[in-house]
Amino acid sequence: MSENHPDGFLKHPREAIAYRDPAARIGDYKEVYQETWEEKRLAAQGARCMDCGVPTCMGGCPIGNIIPEWNDLVSRNQWLEALERLHATNNFPEFTGYTCPAPCEPACTLAYNDSPVAIKSIERAIVDRGWDEGWIVPEPPARRTGRKVAVVGSGPAGLAAAQQLNRAGHEVTVFERDDEIGGLMTYGIPDFKFAKFRVARRVDQLSREGVAFRTNVEVGRTMPLQTLRDEFDAVCLAIGAQQPRDVPMPGRDMGGIVFAMDYLVKENRRQAGKEISDPVSAKGRNVVVLGGGDTGADCVATAHRQGAKQVVQISINTKAPPERNSGNPWPEWPLIYRKTYAQEEGGEEEFSLDTVAFLDTDGDGDVNAVGAERVEWTYDRNGRRVEKKVLDAELKIPADLVLVAIGFRGAQMGPFANSGLEVTPRGTIKTDARMMTSLPGVFAAGDANMGQSIVVWAIGEGRDAARCIDGYLMGASKLPASLRTPNPPLNV
Numbered sequence: 455m456s457e458n459h460p461d462g463f464l465k466h467p468r469e470a471i472a473y474r475d476p477a478a479r480i481g482d483y484k485e486v487y488q489e490t491w492e493e494k495r496l497a498a499q500g501a502r503c504m505d506c507g508v509p510t511c512m513g514g515c516p517i518g519n520i521i522p523e524w525n526d527l528v529s530r531n532q533w534l535e536a537l538e539r540l541h542a543t544n545n546f547p548e549f550t551g552y553t554c555p556a557p558c559e560p561a562c563t564l565a566y567n568d569s570p571v572a573i574k575s576i577e578r579a580i581v582d583r584g585w586d587e588g589w590i591v592p593e594p595p596a597r598r599t600g601r602k603v604a605v606v607g608s609g610p611a612g613l614a615a616a617q618q619l620n621r622a623g624h625e626v627t628v629f630e631r632d633d634e635i636g637g638l639m640t641y642g643i644p645d646f647k648f649a650k651f652r653v654a655r656r657v658d659q660l661s662r663e664g665v666a667f668r669t670n671v672e673v674g675r676t677m678p679l680q681t682l683r684d685e686f687d688a689v690c691l692a693i694g695a696q697q698p699r700d701v702p703m704p705g706r707d708m709g710g711i712v713f714a715m716d717y718l719v720k721e722n723r724r725q726a727g728k729e730i731s732d733p734v735s736a737k738g739r740n741v742v743v744l745g746g747g748d749t750g751a752d753c754v755a756t757a758h759r760q761g762a763k764q765v766v767q768i769s770i771n772t773k774a775p776p777e778r779n780s781g782n783p784w785p786e787w788p789l790i791y792r793k794t795y796a797q798e799e800g801g802e803e804e805f806s807l808d809t810v811a812f813l814d815t816d817g818d819g820d821v822n823a824v825g826a827e828r829v830e831w832t833y834d835r836n837g838r839r840v841e842k843k844v845l846d847a848e849l850k851i852p853a854d855l856v857l858v859a860i861g862f863r864g865a866q867m868g869p870f871a872n873s874g875l876e877v878t879p880r881g882t883i884k885t886d887a888r889m890m891t892s893l894p895g896v897f898a899a900g901d902a903n904m905g906q907s908i909v910v911w912a913i914g915e916g917r918d919a920a921r922c923i924d925g926y927l928m929g930a931s932k933l934p935a936s937l938r939t940p941n942p943p944l945n946v
């Protein structure tokens with residue numbers, strides 16, 4: 455029990471930083487969350503933390519953020535110290551403070567029979583304050599090692615790896631195929647979920663620390679991987695897992711069927727005032743989003759902002775229950791139904807619909823409807839669909855624009871086809887316990903290593919890879935280990 459605020463959770467109800475009114479936010483591309491927060495209220499939220507002997511919240515956070523410590527510091531108005539604790543485990547707390555699904559919160563002890571501490575809101579408040587106060591500044595290394603590392607890909611994994619390696623004294627160059635740095639934080643996640651100035655600010659920090667950035671370089675195509683291996687002492691591949699999963703159904707080659715990522719990136723580019731080839735707009739159209747996940751939700755929210763006539767998001771799976779079932783106890787992530795921020799803004803959700811065909815009813819070559827079956831699934835104990843019973847085979851859903859958001863098949867390995875890099879059956883880059891690939895001195899991190907995941911995992915992967923690379927180059931590493939891999943074997 456916390457010494458400083460033993461009964462905070464009895465005095466203060468949970469109060470997270472709110473989202474803006476859906477009716478207002480749908481009319482713009484500003485972030486969906488409230489822009490400001492009150493220091494006093496956040497301090498009270500920090501005081502709700504019981505500082506449990508075993509902080510299960512930290513186990514829920516993939517990078518092991520030292521949550522009880524910064525909760526306590528915030529409750530005592532020690533914001534600078536809280537920021538230092540936060541940065542000890544997380545290079546970019548605003549990336550997570552704004553976008554993380556917060557697996558720490560259902561793992562909080564209070565969540566057992568009460569509302570959890572508003573951990574994500576406190577994290578965001580600490581880092582917001584850090585930027586506002588000018589506390590976040592470049593931290594260049596005191597000494598250089600003379601070793602050079604190339605990081606390929608500039609998403610959260612690549613940026614975290616680059617910052618850690620540079621702070622260990624290595625000379626780091628980040629290579630990125632896009633025209634902007636940031637990976638999915640820049641091109642993928644909608645502007646209204648994560649404003650892009652937040653990435654630019656970190657790129658500026660890294661540049662001032664000494665990290666070099668080269669955009670419009672696609673390694674394996676415009677720059678051979680072997681050149682990097684020859685010119686650098688180590689290479690870190692943080693290329694993401696953006697290979698989209700397709701729907702090979704009758705009618706797939708019709709017009710009006712677009713991968714979610716193509717659609718979302720075009721909107722990011724439009725918001726940035728950049729050139730777009732073949733623009734896609736949902737304005738006045740019946741939109742069907744295939745896929746019940748978060749990428750699908752971002753498509754729903756984007757389509758509404760573009761002025762869609764109707765948006766239906768289809769999930770093949772059965773709707774999750776409203777409460778945890780007995781096989782899914784605390785502190786596990788609750789497998790329950792949650793209405794997404796996108797559905798709060800409008801649209802319809804359909805579950806247990808198996809899409810079977812794209813239909814062109816007027817013969818103009820463009821899709822007009824999606825043919826689907828209403829089904830009932832039997833699942834195995836691992837949650838895999840094994841058997842389906844068709845309840846209605848004749849469903850037709852109007853669709854002038856279909857957005858395919860049914861997941862990803864692993865890393866985009868086309869450019870590395872003849873490189874000797876081995877891949878796993880899941881399409882990720884094969885690595886050993888040191889995060890090294892089948893090519894000596896070449897490492898992999900982030901979604902490229904673990905498959906499409908979430909931002910906090912990518913940051914953790916980048917930090918772990920940096921520690922492994924530092925150990926490979928120097929024989930040992932003083933870079934911090936993450937909770938997941940406390941002691942990755944070093945140069946063995």
Ligand SMILES: Cc1cc2nc3c(=O)[nH]c(=O)nc-3n(C[C@H](O)[C@H](O)[C@H](O)COP(=O)(O)OP(=O)(O)OC[C@H]3O[C@@H](n4cnc5c(N)ncnc54)[C@H](O)[C@@H]3O)c2cc1C
Pocket residue numbers: 553554555606607608609610611612629630631632636637638639642643644647671672673674692693694695696718748749752866869899900901902906907908909910912
């Ligand atoms: C639409 C969408 C919304 C999401 N929303 C959230 C969210 O709200 N919260 C959350 O936690 N997670 C979210 N995620 C997941 C999260 O964005 C990813 O897990 C995370 O960005 C992975 O980071 P990464 O650095 O491994 O890869 P990425 O962010 O994918 O970055 C990989 C980078 O490598 C570059 N690259 C690839 N190949 C090459 C090459 N050959 N040469 C040079 N560069 C190359 C790419 O251009 C890209 O910039 C979302 C994902 C998507 C698709």
Ligand code: SF4
Pocket residue numbers: 514515516517519521550551554555556557558559573574577910
């Ligand atoms: S990074 Fe995510 S899981 Fe970790 S403390 Fe922050 S919100 Fe929680």
